[in-house]
Every structure is written in C-alpha cells, then in structure tokens.
Amino acid sequence: MESGVDNTPLSSQAEGDKIQTPSQLVAAFERGHPDWVSSVVTAHGETTVVVPREHIVEACTFLKAWPEGRFDFLADLCGADRGVEEEPRFEVNYHLFSTTKHHRIRLKVLLNEADPHVPSVTGVWRTANWHERETYDLFGVIFDGHPDLRRILLPEDWQGHALRKDFPLRGYEPYSLK
C-alpha cells in the first residue's frame, strides 16, 4: 500500500519528539472523557471515533485546543446515508487535521431518520458553515444553531434531498423554475 495518510512515520518517534499516533491520542482522549466516545474503529491506518451527538461540539472544542493533539483544522465535513433500512440511517463525518502535528482523525455522529438533528460546529470552525449547508442540502440533516442553514447547491424550492438513497438518480420530475 502506498504511504498515504496512515501516519506510520509519525509513530516511529524518530524525531526524538514525543509525537503520538492518532490511535494513542484517541486512547488518551477516551480516558479523559469516556462519555464523549461511543466506540473507536481503526482501519486502513485511519482512526474513527464515534461521538454521541449531544457531545460533538464539546468534543470538537476540546480537540481543537488540546495541546497533545492540536486538531485545529476542520479538513472536511460530510454526510452519508447508510441505507433506507439501516437505523441509525445517517452519519456525519468530521475529518480533523492538525496543522502543526500533521495527524488526522475522523469523528462520526450517527443519526436516526426520524430525528436528523445535530448541533452545529460553526462556533468552533467557521469553515463548517458551507460544509453543513451542503450536508443539509443533500441529506436533510439539520444542524441546530447554524447561523444560515439554507440550501447551497440546489435551488431553494427543490423538493427532497438528492443524496439520500431513496432519491432516484434522475429525480422525480424534470425541474423547472416556478
């Protein structure tokens, strides 16, 4: 496998610095705040932390300022639909990156179809604004506390959320401006 972002060079501690791997960082994070972490998955050299949605803002605020991790950069925020029959159906992925230590982790929030609400992290990173608008537009996930939650890619009078699995590829009917 190509080296990619699996951060193996960082784990060797070759620099003499006590640089930690994301999985070590996550273990320390879990010890400090056990109720913020539902589960941890490590696969393909990437670490995923599933966070209960009521703690996502606290967890992000903590990780951003945490001197061990310094995850000060929100690289990406995207939604995903796990399938119509799945419950919880939706997930929101937060890809965090440290501009000084150069490691990455993924936070994941799972949401039920009946209640797709998650607190907004626009207060932590302003870049979350457009990412959350896009996720709202395409999946119908509602970010509570977002300052300007409007559709961003599709027209304002569009019906439905296009990236949900039950939305047909060609839409329900040809779109026309009303």
Place this chain on the structure above:
Amino acid sequence: MSTVTNIPPQFEIVDRPLDTQMTISMGPQHPSTHGVLRLELVLDGEMVIKATPDIGYLHTGMEKLFEYKKYQQGIVITDRMDYLNPLGNNLAYVMAAEKLLNLEIPERAQTIRVLMCELQRIASHLVWLGTHALDIGAMTVFFYCFREREKILNMIEAASGGRLTPSYFRIGGLMMDLPSGFERRVAQFLDNFPKALDEFHTLLSGNKIFQKRTQGVGRISAEDAIDWGLSGPCLRGSGVDLDIRRANPYSSYEQYDFEVPTEPDGDVWSRYMVRMREMGESHKIVRQALPRLKPGPVKADAPKVVLPDREAMKKHMDALIHHFLIITEGFDVPAGEVYHPIEASKGELGVYMKSDGGPKPSRVHFRGPSFVNLSALPQMSEGEMVADIVAVIGSLDIVLGEIDR
C-alpha cells in the same frame, strides 16, 4: 435666460451624505468570476459592506452519480470536477480506492504519477496566472501562459490521449506506460520553462500597476485562514507552512527534494508570489522524477482489479476471464471507509470513499479546495473596493466545476 424657480419637491436636489446602500448582483455571467459564480454585493459607494457568494449553477450531481457507477467508471467523472487539474482529481480518487483495496503500486507508476501531477500543477497555475492578470488588466501575460500550457497539454495528450480529460491514472496503476520519446519531450520543456517563468516575472512582478492592485488587498491572517479551512497556496500565502505532500506524503513524494514556499502577508500579492514560486518547485520535482524512471511494470500485480495486457489475453484463458469480469461486473471492494487527501494545485483535495462491499461505492465525497477557499471570500473582501473583488477572486484560483460538483 431665466432660472427655474418653482421646482417640484420630488426633483429637489438634497445635499445628503452617502448613507444609502446598494445591492448589486455580480455574475453569474461576469467574465472575472471564472465560470458561473454569483456574488451578492452590498455596496456603500464603492466600498463592499457585505459579499455573499451564491453557488450551485454548475451542480450536476456527480457525487450521486458515483454511487451508480463501478469504481473504474468513476475515474472519468473526476476529470470533470477541477477541469484545470484533472490528473490531481484522478490521483485522489484512485488512491482512495487503492487504500480500500490495499494495493501495492509499482515504483515506476508512482514516479510517473508524480511527474504527471507536477506537470499538471504547472499547467493549472499557468491558467490561474493568465486569467488573474487578465482580470486585473494585463492582457499580454495570458498569451504567454497559454503558449506554455499548450506544451504541457500536448505532453498529457501524448501519454493519455486526452488533453482536458485524461483519465490517465487507473486503480492499481496507470492506463498504459509512457510513449517512447516522452522523457525527451519533458526534458526539452524543462530546459525552456525557467526562461518562460522569468518572462512572467518581467511582465508582472516588477509592474507598478500590478503591485498597487494586489499588495495589501484581500488580507486574511494565518489564524483566520486556518479557521476558514483555507488550504494550498491561499493558506501558504498567509504564512502557514503546510503542504500535504510534506505533511502526509503520498505516492513517494517523501523522496523528492523541494521547498514549500510561504509568504507572510496574506494578501493577493502573497498568494501570487506563492504560486509563482511553486511553479519553480514543481519544475524541480519533475527534473528529479525524470532520472527515477526505471523500466518496470506500471500496473499492480492484482489480476482481479487491474485489466490484463492485450497480449496476455490472446494467450491465457484466465487473463481473458479476468478482463471479461472486470468489464462486465467490476471488482468487489471490501467494506470500509477512507479519507485520502492530496495536495492538488488549489489546495487539499480530499476524497472520502465508503464501501459496503460490491463493485460500486456507497458514498464518494470530494472535499474540493475551491469550495472551501471560496467560502472565505466574504472575510477577505468586506471593506475592500468593488474593483478589488475581481483581484481577490482571481487570487483564490477557483474552479466552479469543483465547487458545484
């Protein structure tokens, strides 16, 4: 001659200060918005009070389309996102799939990927330079830039058959090896390019008008830049030393010796200088990649994923069967999810790929650098003059195909 005495009250001239605000819509047909970007500007006189980008005019549902196509068919969709840097998009996509498949890529293929991506980065920066200068009023640069870009596009065409949509990288390696004589063409280009770069500097960097239009315009501090998620030359223009090729090296970038240019001021001029210096660094990387091109395979040893050679298909039954299966049914990718970031010409291009098993992805998300960089436009442009908005948009180097997807 008689003076008018009784003027009706609605035509009476009132001496009032400029306290009125005007809202104008800039774009989507404005030539300097680089496509179909619309800005809603609230102006006080000539000063911008508020700028609100309005995007989505080019939305084609590409992320939805990925879920209906096999993994190998998705590569051609990525070409159409950032159409100035299609090889970078190819690379991010195929490397995400390779990460899910745990594929080992041969050294020659990795070197060719680096070589082609750096050529593409120069081509992308040349379009940025030409159009950015054109927006500000320097027309000559445009022709010089496109003359150089033409040479790169001809090389990409020689290797892949496509100029704007090459789809040259495949999951597990390359479409095919480089054509004969390719190294000589690259070396010829490398010999002439520093002279061309000097020409651009002569035309612009010493130009007083260009300096006045760009220095101190559209400032963003390093903290704000990180907070807004800026990446690539826009982030390095604010003095943050961050390059994914260095921070999380991929495709053997850790073996190359190059500098990461940064400029401290965070204005349009800084972003200009970063990109200009980056072209020199890309030139350096291509120069180093050429002697690394040792003969060898360009496709991974994974017969269930990589298409077999034509000659093998004529002789071996199993090669024929694998070819038939890959084309008709695709290949199964184990369930899992990855996020693979690369340093594209515009910044961090990340691909989030999720597989539930089977030949089609369950979700593909592109973190387009242009999308995120554009979201910081209000921060940079508020308080500036309306004519400077054009300079700020140009310095962000946006491509709407990637923003709207």
